[in-house]
Amino acid sequence: MTDIAAAAAVPQISPAADARLMLAAAARWRWWEFAVWIAALAAIVVFPRNLLLLNEIAILALFALSLDLILGFAGIVSLGHAAFFGVGAYAAGLLGKFGYGDPFLGLAAAAAVAAVLGFATSFLLLRGSDLTRLMVTLGIALMLLELANREAWLTGGADGLQGVTIGPVLGLFDFDLSGRTAYLYSLGVLFVLFLLARRIIHSPFGLSLRAVKQNPLRARAIGISVAVRLVAIYTLSAAFAGVAGALSAQTTQYVSLEVFDFIRSADVMLVLVLGGVGYLYGGIFGALIFKLMQDYLSAITPQYWQFWIGLVLVILVLAGRERIGAQLTRLFAPLLRWRRA
């Protein structure tokens, strides 16, 4: 009896409690995380001339975050994530066109449509190699592109979706020309969804996802249902991407076929890799680096900025992105306190 009581008094001995402690430790906010979000908010005052660009960064960050959920935490590679961005954009755009311009209604509809598509297509990804997954995701995005091109009566075809009118946010704040409302709106949505993603990743579910990513066979052996987890995270990721698409449609009040483009899927993967895979902030940092680079380089050489992006990518892979990541983590380890012993 006394032995058991003593054991209960020392928390480390119960494995469940230990896991809970570990999760809590990993989920704790670090100071630099606060800094990121404060900086994002402060940008409104510091860079009042670049709010439109900041808005694009916030949307791209959300899109990359959605990819991080499947790539970074479940190991699913995708070359067709634009499919979800695109259906989200068209869902919100069409609602706006037919008189239901409330921004949050658009977001909800986009998330729902994208989630349904994600759920339905997730079953195609359960088996097969990386290559098969790349091709299936790519194929789905391309089919949607063709479909949107063909059903011009609904989507506007190659001319794009015209006449999208979006009401004021919360019924109060109109989207203005300078892009302030747009940026605050997108940033707010990004923040809320980020919190949600962070909560999920640091939950027992998130932990089991990591087990699946590292070794599906072993995960299955210890009783984790791999398929259920993959379907769930893929659906969630699709919903996130759909919201990113909706933000883009609402803040530009325009949707074109480019939302489904292969280049968009490739870019978002690039963005995520630039920022680093598997720690949630990769999308945000990647979007920032990518867009600033694009803006800066295309100001110097409008035609050829892609060359430099390509070069960065090549160097990144050759130098070994994991190695770079590990080096950086070690360098900043005292600051980050990423893992607690």
Place this chain on the structure above:
Amino acid sequence: MSMKPVFARRTVLAAAAALAATAFPALAQETVKIGVILPMTGPSASTGKQAEAAAKLWIQQNGATVAGKKVELIIKDDTGAPDVTKRLAQELVVNDKVNVLLGFGLTPLALAVAPIATQAKIPQIVTAAATAIITEQSPFIVRTSFTLPQATVPMAQWSAKNGIKKVVTLVSDYGPGIDAEKAFKDEFTKGGGEVVAELRVPLRNPDFAPFLQRVKDASPDAVFVFVPSGFGSAFMKQFAERGLTQAGIKLIATGDVTDDDVLNELGDSALGVVNTHHYSASHDSPENKAFVEAFKKANNFRPNFMAVGAYDGMQLVYKALEKTKGNADGQALLDAMKGMSWTSVRGPVQIDPETRDIIQNIYVRKVEKVGGELFNQEFATIEKVKDPVKAAKKQ
């Protein structure tokens, strides 16, 4: 998050201030800024190249000062992507406080900017995009290029009068293409002809071969074609390869297919193609001779209709500023532009005060070899053509 509404309210105030500043810029500044947005890269890069060269040539020839105001061009590349066009336009309006927006290479690009022109109350001069509906999207849009029905209807009339009875139409599947298809069919049927098949080729990655095979199988007297400037060479190649000419099928087109910019590259297969358009580099007038000469001297290629649209766009801004005596307020400029007429290098033109579209002559031309180079040689003129789509709506 609780900070958000506070910030947002300040946003609205600041935005109102920004709008007020753009509404009365003439009081604050002595420079008139023209924001030029063009596709300088991507598949429509040639449009941007031509238009930029022409806008710069205008300033070089006429000086950077008009009615006591200094004119400044701010040129941006939108890569042909509508969301980029929109952001650039917004930045030009908010950050650079431009007085006029000019350019817009393709229909979707022009349409994406229309709400901004309305909101900012400044003229948006469309110098390239040619779908009829564009000018209806904002009361601040003025067009110096052309509308596709404007160029198409004369082609239908000419065909009906010149022994062509059975026609297949083949157009690119987007706004202007569908405009052209409809305009041709309506007018041609009215003239007693028959359109036996209407084919639409996808705008992205077009493969003309299967469509041309269908044309051949329908064995019409002629095939009427619209593809956007830049796709002409790919089309002509396939047209020659399919042996349609040998099968006795004539090629009739709007001038986009035999665009001056690429005409020489098309080679002899383009010889004899009859087409209708508003501008040819070989147009016979002293104004045009001077323009072509100066253009060729400044650049090492010859101007096409994209260049002329931008050149006239600049001319329109200058003429409007002269009329307002330097008042660069958006509404004042717009009012001055409505009804403005001048002698363009393409012939006499006028801005229709009601539709803000351009009224101009349309020429029937034939591709011929002159001095070793291919040209669209004009042989008939239809004077003062209005956009037929809007004219029909009024009746």
Place this chain on the structure above:
Amino acid sequence: MQGSALLLRMRGLQRLNEVSTSKIPKEPASRMVTILFDGIAYGMLLFILACGLSVTLGLMNFVNLAHGAFALAGGYITATLMNRAGFSFFLCLPIAFLFSALIGVALERTLYRHLYDRSHLDQVLFTIGIVFMTVSAVDYTMGSGQQMINIPTVLRGRIDLLGGSIGVYRLFIIVICGLLTLLLQLALVRTRFGSRLRAAVDDPRVARGLGVNVNLVFAVTFAIGSGLAGLGGALGAEVLGMDPTFPVKFMIYFLIVVTVGGASSITGAFFASLLLGIADVAGKYYVPKAGAFIIYAIMVLVLIWRPQGLFVKGATR
């Protein structure tokens, strides 16, 4: 007025008669021959362009999204030599092969071989980077426009064959690509190099142990694959067009060929190419509105049905 309308109607009837008596019985067959022929030519071209990718993917398990860049190199060297130096088209074809093969082997030796044992994600990222760089670099040096290749007059025009009308140039493509396919197959099955290659595919370590220089075999194979893509680029410029975005536009088609055909066999890729070519051309002819939709749908269905590809014999590695 009424009379002329009547006349018109009569003329219409007459025309209808003509059609019904002479054209209808024979036309669909001849039309099908033409379409089939176009489809085969297109498919053959795709095979020559994509077979290098099928080898690198099946052989070295290396996802090379930049494969189209070799085709681009072949197309541009041909256009440049013909237009600026007046080379003949026929001379340009072997040059295009050699040029792209050289670029291929140089890239393989310096960069690609470091990536063989990396993850697919790394390979995708790396080769997308190469594509971006190629597209911009070619745009910068050669301009963004279409490259014009004026094929010799001998290859122009059309001839009647099996009741259908057939482009001479397409016939030329079929002959050249058909010969190359035969040659490839013979080389793979009958020659010493072929058996070494197959040994290196099956088990590189054992092959090495038996004295096969696996690195050399891989390098040569890569060079041939790139060279064929270059030749395909030169041949295809006339039919597919050739501009800086070529590698991006056709990458998807190459990948479809490889994934549908199964990454480990040349014959699989060959049949997949033919299938794709015919389906694409016939689809555009008979259901133009569907566009490329059919192709993508077929690909996804095949991959769901048989993730290893359509033409793979049972064994999975």
